[in-house]
Amino acid sequence: MRVLVGLSLALGLSLVLAQGLLAKALETVATERADRQAFVSLRALEDLVQRAGGKGDSVRAVVSAWQQQLPAGSAVRVIAFSGIQLEASTFPEDKDDRAAPRRLSREEKPLYDRGQRLRAAVETNREEGTARKLEVEAEALPNGGRLLSAPVEVDGSVVGLVELATPPLKAPLVPSKGALAMWLLLPLALCAGASFVVRKQGLLVIASVVALVAGVGGYASYSLGMLDAQVRETQTLVAGQLRAMSERAQAVMAERQLAAEPALQPGNWDADQFRRPLGLVTPAGAVNEAAVAARVAELRSGASRALGGLGALALAVLLFIGMGGLARTVETVVEHRTAYAYIAPAMVGMVVLVFFPFFYGITLSFTDSNLYNTGQSITDIWVGLRNYVEILGDFSIAKRAQDGSIVFNYLNFYYTLFFTVVWTVTNVTIGVTVGLVLALILNVQGLALRPVYRVLLILPWAMPNYITALIWKGMFHQQFGVVNHVIRMFGGQGLAWYDTPVSSFLTVLATNGWLSFPFMMVVSLGALTSIPAELYEAARVDGASRWQQFTAITLPALKPALVPAIILSVVWTFNQFNVIFLVTEGEPSNSTEILVTQAYKYAFQRYRYGYAAAYSTVIFGILLLYSVVQNRVSRATEAA
Amino acid sequence: MKNLRLMIAAMALCALGLLSTPASAQPKELVLWHGYRAEEKAALEKVLKQFNDANKGIVVKPLAVPYDAYADKISATVPRGKGPDLFIFAQDRLGGWIEAGNTVEPIDFYLDDAVRKRFIPTTMEAMTYRGTVYGLPLNYKVVTLIYNKKLVPVPPKTSGELVTMAKKLTDKKAGRFGLAYSYGDFYYHSALMNGFGGGVFGPGTTPTLNSPQNVKSVELMMKWAEKDGILPAEPSSALITSLFNEGKAAMVFSGPWFLGEIAKSVDYGLAPLPTLDEAGGKPMRPWMTVEGVYISAPSQNKDAAFEVAKFLTDSAAAKVLALEGRQSPANQGVYSDPKIAGDAQLKAFRDQVEVAVPMPNVPEMTMVWSPATSAMNGILKKASTPKAALDVAQKAVAKDVAGLRKK
Incomplete structure (x- = not known):
């Protein structure tokens, strides 16, 4: 019974999803078909408009001649950049006082902007020798038609834009419900039949798996066959369109006496969005079988992968239900329902706010994502481990100058790592020392005004740390900063604090020291007050000195409180973004950058998101390693 | 019942609000x-x-x-x-x-x-x-020539005049300099670089940091600092301000931000940057x-x-x-x-x-600063020759730019 329910659920789920995918794919194919046919027409027109010089009466004549052979409900227009003109238009709204030629009105700004966008795209791609920006655009119209735009080039520069609006598209082919029902019910019936014959649970599961594979496989072959036929039909239609447009263009050229040289190149009309010929149709207007076969094979492998994925999902569902996994899970959830209800909101929060960004970041680190290609899909910009190799494989940390001094490469990962470690160690040392000393002072018996001191000393911690950081940055200002002011009061020369790596480092050290001691002080103070006074009394009776008391009683008693605080503080300091980012900004020339600020700069100043993600993942790795080692060590100390 | 009435009232109010919006023409x-x-x-x-x-x-x-x-x-x-x-x-x-x-x-x-x-x-x-x-x-x-009128009655028109004038006013032992500017800062260096016809990007935003013109401009800067000795060592902006305010720097290349830091007692004038004899009399062209x-x-x-x-x-x-x-x-x-x-x-x-x-407004510009600054530092500290340092910077920038464009 369980097996049957599992099979019907798994099969139903996968087939409904497959049906959805197929419908989507058919729609894409239909849109592509319409777009390609329309583009052939548009590019032929573009060619004629170019020959007609891009503007003037001859363009209007070409456009009206072209309109005659377009299907009813289509319209074309030509826009010239010089004078922001609507040169020619067969759109129904451009009549009477709005008839071409005229200047574009303010509501038509998007039109002009689109033209300029295409011009910039053509120029950019040409300059860079890449295909990075779309050179033609296609969008859906509210009435269900398509609006296509292509640039007009005269003498090598883009001077305008041609646009073609198609009539509403025919509804795309819908996958039949019959096939769905057949591939759903047939395996179910088979499996049900089997259940009467076979009594053993294990065999039944195997039978159901076979039924599932048969069902999904059967539907897959149905949908692949359908897609295949559609794609091939598209090629035939486009080829026909190409022949027709080519003839038509020749006729218009002869009629309007346009320059016949260079000869028309209809092969270029059927092109991708970067105006690179697709090659699926020959210039003569025949279907290029080899290219089409390759295209179909590519499509098939993509579709099979999607369907294979669906099948795997379905199999997982089937086995989960069939083997009794679901029953057990439901049982557990029902039994501990209060507990699950309580953690559910936190779990959702964690998934959305922590796990998703985390895994997204890791995925991004394997890509070459940057400012220019954010629109592309992840598979297109996948580079594998290249970012990691670039980061970890670069060992040019420093080189020797002529005069023997060492010049560091501040952008190198290992330099930054070294700086980060130095920064962490010095800061934690300062924090612990100052915090402990102050705690010891505050812990003196009978100290007057102790609450006042305590509040004053905790204040640096209570202030938002970016405010503190900005104040310290101001204090180290060369001209107006209070530090230089004091130096000058004693007759010294003020220092340009942010001009050398060492002095720059001192400024952040001071800032972070100021920020970190209160935490250590509070922790130590709490632990200090819990040490029984009798211990010291006994030590005094035994004649121990103050120092001996400190090392033998105070420090060991503080250890359980201090060790976790230090572990925490190391992680905080390692990732102390605010202080470095606000106080030194990495000056001079990235020498005081820690790993996190460097990663930020890679992402938002050098616009290399993938590289920055890899950088962050490396940082995560380092901290993970640290906490694992730290755990081992502290467990060992606890055991001792 | 009461609820219903309240709701109707609220709806009426909403309707009124909707009606009145277009009428009042906010x-x-x-x-x-x-x-x-x-x-x-x-x-x-x-x-x-x-x-x-x-x-x-x-x-x-x-x-x-x-x-x-x-x-x-x-x-x-x-x-x-x-x-x-x-x-x-x-x-x-x-x-x-x-x-x-x-x-x-x-x-x-x-x-x-x-x-x-x-x-x-x-x-x-x-x-x-x-x-x-x-x-x-x-x-x-924009950066221009700011001079102390007491020391420089007539501002120099050419780089030749600038150097002779500055040499006369320089006395290294007394800490006096004819000219002071942040010549290690690539932004300030741009005036010389563009003056020679160099630049950071060629057509199509291809980096050209190591172009012969750029090398020449850095060599001229080094000549001013080394051979002519008219520039102070390690020119931080604080140093330049204090030198100028104490009358120990006769001329400064800087922009409007510098004017606010000049002491009231200094009588200063502004003039265009001199033309470059070394570049066939072309003017210095600072970035703006x-x-x-x-x-x-x-x-x-x-x-x-x-x-x-x-x-x-x-x-x-x-x-x-x-x-x-x-x-x-x-x-x-x-x-x-x-x-x-x-x-x-x-x-x-x-x-x-x-x-x-x-100054170039292309996004690739952000990739220039770090390598260019490192190159300038290397050159000033004599860690490498101008050509070699700019070659290294060029390679770094070209790599970053190619990194952006890779398909």
């Missing part, structure tokens, strides 16, 4: 962000008030954003439609915003020849990215930063926003911003106004801007 409210403080802010607000008084249908509300977070705030808010309708910023981030998309609205469409001709041509160039105009230039900042008024792409009131931008950049507004805000307007008509023509500071920057080069 003035359009536009928000403008800027990073100005003190007198600049006051001047801008004054101009905006004039606009609000003159245009009853539109109200512009300025908002001063602290400069440190300004650029990031625009990058984060504007593409999501949470930003202002207009914002004022320098051109250096323009390319990045355009490539990121949905941030800056192209305004070519609105521009007629009268508006285009209103501005100093190079400032308009700074607002243009890949052939499309994205903002109206408001003001510019141009602040523009941009319309944000998701704004609902682009037409009105453009009117504001146009108003802010016309002659009357430029005059207020120049005289009260102490900015150098990009509007060229305003310089024929007698009050502005008589202002030595504004006139000097206007003369200098004739030969200035807008």
Whole structure:
């Protein structure tokens, strides 16, 4: 019974999803078909408009001649950049006082902007020798038609834009419900039949798996066959369109006496969005079988992968239900329902706010994502481990100058790592020392005004740390900063604090020291007050000195409180973004950058998101390693 | 029953509200962000008030954003439609915003020849990215020659004059120098670099850091520092300020930001940077930063926003911003106004801007700074020859740029 329910659920789920995918794919194919046919027409027109010089009466004549052979409900227009003109238009709204030629009105700004966008795209791609920006655009119209735009080039520069609006598209082919029902019910019936014959649970599961594979496989072959036929039909239609447009263009050229040289190149009309010929149709207007076969094979492998994925999902569902996994899970959830209800909101929060960004970041680190290609899909910009190799494989940390001094490469990962470690160690040392000393002072018996001191000393911690950081940055200002002011009061020369790596480092050290001691002080103070006074009394009776008391009683008693605080503080300091980012900004020339600020700069100043993600993942790795080692060590100390 | 009645009443109120909105014709409210403080802010607000008084249908509300977070705030808010309708910023981030998309609205469409001709041509160039105009230039900042009138009665016209004059005024033992500027800073070095006809990018944004012209310009700088010895060692900006204020530096290359730091006792003058004998008498051409008024792409009131931008950049507004805000307007008509023509500071920057080069606004520019600064440091510390150091920088920048473009 369980097996049957599992099979019907798994099969139903996968087939409904497959049906959805197929419908989507058919729609894409239909849109592509319409777009390609329309583009052939548009590019032929573009060619004629170019020959007609891009503007003037001859363009209007070409456009009206072209309109005659377009299907009813289509319209074309030509826009010239010089004078922001609507040169020619067969759109129904451009009549009477709005008839071409005229200047574009303010509501038509998007039109002009689109033209300029295409011009910039053509120029950019040409300059860079890449295909990075779309050179033609296609969008859906509210009435269900398509609006296509292509640039007009005269003498090598883009001077305008041609646009073609198609009539509403025919509804795309819908996958039949019959096939769905057949591939759903047939395996179910088979499996049900089997259940009467076979009594053993294990065999039944195997039978159901076979039924599932048969069902999904059967539907897959149905949908692949359908897609295949559609794609091939598209090629035939486009080829026909190409022949027709080519003839038509020749006729218009002869009629309007346009320059016949260079000869028309209809092969270029059927092109991708970067105006690179697709090659699926020959210039003569025949279907290029080899290219089409390759295209179909590519499509098939993509579709099979999607369907294979669906099948795997379905199999997982089937086995989960069939083997009794679901029953057990439901049982557990029902039994501990209060507990699950309580953690559910936190779990959702964690998934959305922590796990998703985390895994997204890791995925991004394997890509070459940057400012220019954010629109592309992840598979297109996948580079594998290249970012990691670039980061970890670069060992040019420093080189020797002529005069023997060492010049560091501040952008190198290992330099930054070294700086980060130095920064962490010095800061934690300062924090612990100052915090402990102050705690010891505050812990003196009978100290007057102790609450006042305590509040004053905790204040640096209570202030938002970016405010503190900005104040310290101001204090180290060369001209107006209070530090230089004091130096000058004693007759010294003020220092340009942010001009050398060492002095720059001192400024952040001071800032972070100021920020970190209160935490250590509070922790130590709490632990200090819990040490029984009798211990010291006994030590005094035994004649121990103050120092001996400190090392033998105070420090060991503080250890359980201090060790976790230090572990925490190391992680905080390692990732102390605010202080470095606000106080030194990495000056001079990235020498005081820690790993996190460097990663930020890679992402938002050098616009290399993938590289920055890899950088962050490396940082995560380092901290993970640290906490694992730290755990081992502290467990060992606890055991001792 | 009571609930129902309340609901009906509420619905009626809503309906009334809906009806009355179109009737009352609320003035359009536009928000403008800027990073100005003190007198600049006051001047801008004054101009905006004039606009609000003159245009009853539109109200512009300025908002001063602290400069440190300004650029990031625009990058984060504007593409999501949470930003202002207009914002004022320098051109250096323009390319990045355009490539990121949905941030800056192209305004070519609105521009007629009268508006285009209103501005100093190079400032308009700074607002243009890949052939499309994205903002109206408001003001510019440029490096020029600032000299102590007591020490330099007549400012030098050529680099030859500059060196002879500076040599006479230099006395290293007494800590006196003829010339002082942050020659290790690539931004300041740009004047020499562009003067020789060099630059950081060739056509198609291919980096050209190690071009022969750039090498020559660095060699000339090294000659000034080493052989002629007219420059102080390790020129931090604090050092330059204190030298100039103590009368120990006769001439300084710096921009308007330096003027505020000059002590009251120093009588200073401004003059264009000298021409370069070494480059066949061509002028030194510093980089300039141009602040523009941009319309944000998701704004609902682009037409009105453009009117504001146009108003802010016309002659009357430029005059207020120049005289009260102490900015150098990009509007060229305003310089024929007698009050502005008589202002030595504004006139000097206007003369200098004739030969200035807008700092590249392409996003690739952010990749230049670190390698270029490292190269300059290496050269000054004699760690490598100018050619070798620039070769290294070129390689680094080319790698970063190629990293962006890789398919």
